[in-house]
Amino acid sequence: TYGPRDRYEAAENFLRQCYKELGREGDVESRLKEVWTSIGRQNHYVHTTAELEHGAKMAWRNSNRCIGRYFWDSLHVLDRRGIDTAQGVYNALIEHIDFATNDGNIRPTISVFPPAVRGNQQVRIWNHQLLRYAGYETENGVIGDPNSVALTDYCRSRGWSSQRTDFDILPLVIQVGDKTPELFEIPDDVVMEVPLSHPNYQWFSDLGLQWYAVPIISDMRLEIGGLQYPAAPFNGWYMGTEIGSRNFGDVDRYDMLPTVADQLGLDTSTDRTLWKDEALAVLNQAVLHSFEKQGVRIVDHHNAAEQFKRFEQEEREAGRKVTGERSWLLPPNASSTVHIFENTYENEIRTPNFFYREDPPP
Ligand code: HEM
Ligand SMILES: N/C(=N/c1cccc(CO[C@@H]2CCNC2)c1)c1cccs1
16 A cells, blocks of 8 residues: 555656656646645545546556557547446446447547545456356356356356356446445447358358457556556457467367367377367457458457557657567467567566456455
């Protein structure tokens, strides 16, 4: 926790950099006096709209694990600091999903709910992502997404019922203060999903695979200038490998490689035939083809790496060191085919930034 002096220091560091980047250095001294007084009185201060918006963009720019940072300055910031009821948060989250989806022309967006203030009730969203599929443990294995089994069990313990398919969208679980979390279904008409097909293999669509269009991370904490925002869901668009290689390729997720390899007629008796590598490529081709066919924005890992290279150049031109976590920046397959493979990056953690929240889900 922060005492007044180091909270002021965090605020001062942020405000000086923020106002400099916004070309408003003339305003910063008077702003710092206000903030000093506020922290002296209440050990807290309130961000202006401009500070919140630029702070959120800086947090994205400082996200060392993110390959998508080239677009950091185009983030849409929805200021939801006036909302502190579960129903109000639900309404704002539906607006976020709709605004961000934008009929497939996805808009990178963040909704910022009230900051953590001692003595105030905190808003907390228990979902990892606003849109995610449920997971059901059965004696014959898992139906749906194994990563969602814990939250699905919790929702079922709260009376949530579902069709128990591989693709049931979970309800939103919203907690205010220490009250019992409230569950809210997401209306079908705001959830855009993409059925997967392959340009060359007609059998691929018979696998019945689909994925939601917009990834919206809702379990990270946004820190700006010493203030914590425990509920600040943010979305971009997908990089194809996230769905093709990880969500469908991982053994402890949808584990589709053996099925795809069998349909391709590959020899899966030994890894040496590289059947996994071949099946991964086909899965990734299907994801990119299907999203593009439906007009939903997505980036392939080669193009994403090219954009990241431009981000590196722009940051150097801005006089800022590029920080990154190489193992996360590298795509999970074909990574030696992107420039990141030849580079190393300093993993210095700067703020503003996004952090994992400490508290465990229910
Ligand atoms: C615009 C398109 C974007 C793309 C293609 C993209 C791509 C990615 C990818 C592939 C990862 C690694 C995820 C994983 O391996 O599970 C990642 C991580 C991350 N991205 Fe981005 N991103 C985008 C936008 C954003 C935005 C808008 C934000 C926040 C405002 C953001 C913040 C982050 C953070 C904080 C992480 C690390 C998450 C963790 O530590 O678990 N990204 N991004
Ligand atoms: N494309 C994306 N991918 C991710 C970005 C951040 C996190 C994640 C999921 O992270 C999980 C935890 C570790 N891997 C899976 C995915 C985005 C989501 C929200 C904005 S961009």
